[in-house]
Amino acid sequence: MKGNVIKxxxxxxxxxxxxxxxxxxxxxxxxxxxxxxxxxDPNFHSKVKEGDFILSGKNFxxxxxxxxxxxxxxxxxxxxxxxxxxxRIFYRNAVDGAFLLPIEIDEFAYEHISEGDEINIDITxxxxxxxxxxxxxxxxxxxxxxxxxxxxGGLFKYKPx
Amino acid sequence: MVSSNTNQIRIKMxxxxxxxxxxxxxxxNKENSPSLIYVDRHLVxxxxxxxxxxxLRMNHRSVRRPDLTIxxxxxxxxxxxxxxxxxDQTSAIQIQTLEKNCKDFGIQLFDIxxxxxxxxxxxxxxxxxxxxxxxxxxxxxxxxxxxxxGALAFGxxxxxxxxxxxxxxxxxxxxxxxxxxxxxxxxxxxxxxAKDIILSIIKNxxxxxxxxxxxxxxxxxxxxxxxxxxxxxxxMSIEGGARAGLVAPDEKTFDYLRNRKYTPKNxxxxxxxxxxxLKTDIDAKFSKSFTLNIDNIAPQVxxxxxxxxxxxxxxxxxxxxxxxxxxxxxxxxAEKALEYMDLKSxxxxxxxxxxxxxxxSCTNARLDDLIEASKVIKGQKVSQNVRAMVVPGSQMVKKQxxxxxxxxxxxxxxFEWREAGCSxxxxxxxxxxxxxxxxxxxxxxxxxxRQGVGGRTHLVSPVMAAAAAVEGHFVDVRELDLK
Numbered sequence: 192m193k194g195n196v197i198k199x200x201x202x203x204x205x206x207x208x209x210x211x212x213x214x215x216x217x218x219x220x221x222x223x224x225x226x227x228x229x230x231x232d233p234n235f236h237s238k239v240k241e242g243d244f245i246l247s248g249k250n251f252x253x254x255x256x257x258x259x260x261x262x263x264x265x266x267x268x269x270x271x272x273x274x275x276x277x278x279r280i281f282y283r284n285a286v287d288g289a290f291l292l293p294i295e296i297d298e299f300a301y302e303h304i305s306e307g308d309e310i311n312i313d314i315t316x317x318x319x320x321x322x323x324x325x326x327x328x329x330x331x332x333x334x335x336x337x338x339x340x341x342x343x344g345g346l347f348k349y350k351p352x
Numbered sequence: 353m354v355s356s357n358t359n360q361i362r363i364k365m366x367x368x369x370x371x372x373x374x375x376x377x378x379x380x381n382k383e384n385s386p387s388l389i390y391v392d393r394h395l396v397x398x399x400x401x402x403x404x405x406x407x408l409r410m411n412h413r414s415v416r417r418p419d420l421t422i423x424x425x426x427x428x429x430x431x432x433x434x435x436x437x438x439x440d441q442t443s444a445i446q447i448q449t450l451e452k453n454c455k456d457f458g459i460q461l462f463d464i465x466x467x468x469x470x471x472x473x474x475x476x477x478x479x480x481x482x483x484x485x486x487x488x489x490x491x492x493x494x495x496x497x498x499x500x501x502g503a504l505a506f507g508x509x510x511x512x513x514x515x516x517x518x519x520x521x522x523x524x525x526x527x528x529x530x531x532x533x534x535x536x537x538x539x540x541x542x543x544x545x546a547k548d549i550i551l552s553i554i555k556n557x558x559x560x561x562x563x564x565x566x567x568x569x570x571x572x573x574x575x576x577x578x579x580x581x582x583x584x585x586x587x588m589s590i591e592g593g594a595r596a597g598l599v600a601p602d603e604k605t606f607d608y609l610r611n612r613k614y615t616p617k618n619x620x621x622x623x624x625x626x627x628x629x630l631k632t633d634i635d636a637k638f639s640k641s642f643t644l645n646i647d648n649i650a651p652q653v654x655x656x657x658x659x660x661x662x663x664x665x666x667x668x669x670x671x672x673x674x675x676x677x678x679x680x681x682x683x684x685x686a687e688k689a690l691e692y693m694d695l696k697s698x699x700x701x702x703x704x705x706x707x708x709x710x711x712x713s714c715t716n717a718r719l720d721d722l723i724e725a726s727k728v729i730k731g732q733k734v735s736q737n738v739r740a741m742v743v744p745g746s747q748m749v750k751k752q753x754x755x756x757x758x759x760x761x762x763x764x765x766x767f768e769w770r771e772a773g774c775s776x777x778x779x780x781x782x783x784x785x786x787x788x789x790x791x792x793x794x795x796x797x798x799x800x801x802r803q804g805v806g807g808r809t810h811l812v813s814p815v816m817a818a819a820a821a822v823e824g825h826f827v828d829v830r831e832l833d834l835k
Contacts, residue, residue: 200681202685211779216446230805249681250559253658256492257399258403258511283508
């Protein structure tokens, strides 16, 4: 999975800035996507491209249980969020609907990956390759069950053994 | 022969309250895999449910246990005159959609005109739907509120809402347990409230301090609290990163739930069972623990853009250096927060002037919250530069307060007295801040834009909010004569 990075160097990016409350009434996902990250970065919608990744610090997605948060990012084209850690409900929502991959990275990767870098994420070898900088980083492997749900394409497509 | 399987030779240990509730609800348990957990109560509101019902229809599924599913509308509803039409078309549609979904799937709904309508986490306990030892889910992160009754209650996203509607179960990896022990006694419980206790806890453990855990609040500082105060504590567990927080039930819990509208008929025999079973064993081990002594804690005021950015009312706005203690990300976050909040380091909290006051939300809009706040403003007037509103957590709270004449105290002081709903806790109904407005708010989140684009939120207790409304700036309510 190859794409470019949009970096927000901060912790605690909450669901209210990912998709502000006033848009939770919107039923159409492509319209919802036009307001993604609006609370933090009003330019996000104009700069995001299909296949991009978000890179951020600790506790990404904290706050409300709104599934609109991973949905808005996903329908903006975001395929994965790389963060030092995730709030649990966001992580779960992202996987449940197979909206995007929540990938836990280490401090080294967080520091060295820059805005605009082209990276390749390989979830079978758990490696992130920075094509721009010619570096390789480790990612935290998904637990077996999360891996299976992702592979199946979400909670409803996953059939337990 | 000694078995090599450590599970078999492990000495039997006591269990925490959370583990007991968990074990009693496991439907499927496999090693190194999530467990399938039975859900006793599923609360539904209009914002996180429409796609879940669409999913059921698409797959020709029904609701597995409509009798265990209860719905109300709270997030979108305007809090002005209920006889007026809802002007925001998208809100009106979301509300009508919930009405249709509840009708189609046979779910009990407390609609906008019901005397039982209100914030879902306020009406659950009031109606006796919330019970000790039960599992409760809702598509809302503040479901943790119900943990005050010794329930395992947590928020879920819309896919999980659909899963619970269809199966009455949820897949869950077993969280770790976290004991937060609250010791000591507050010198003035009218001035230093449950809100100040939970904000102090979050200030100490941080907004991710409880990630992956279920908190059990223990100690004298918790058992001394009323049920309403315990709800305020458990409500904000999610702000400390925990999925849920709970308190072992005691006589206060059992008394609160006796004779409610939906209190089970065999209530006394349930109480006997709960008394025996719903407590953490003496020899149980928590994965993590934190202790707070509340002998000398002060009223709290948040100054930043997450609930961990909080200080005593007697303090000044910290410098990013002092706040971050060497963490570069934290320092940057504090700088951004001060910029957003338009505050300068070194400014005393009591010199911060406010434009708006909001007394409401699932954190602090219960009857006691309103009574306590009314004591501060009795015979006073809202400062002329401030617009202040009170939004009762439910229509039942509103009615009770009106019967006691509390509404009159607020309206005499020039507070707006409104209908029940989430209101200005989150900017998705007509009650919002204008850009740049600064609000003393009894809600739970001070995130950027939470109360409206560009709005600035300071989280405080109801008495702190009421006093700020009168003075036009924050004051230390310990200096007031509160009884």
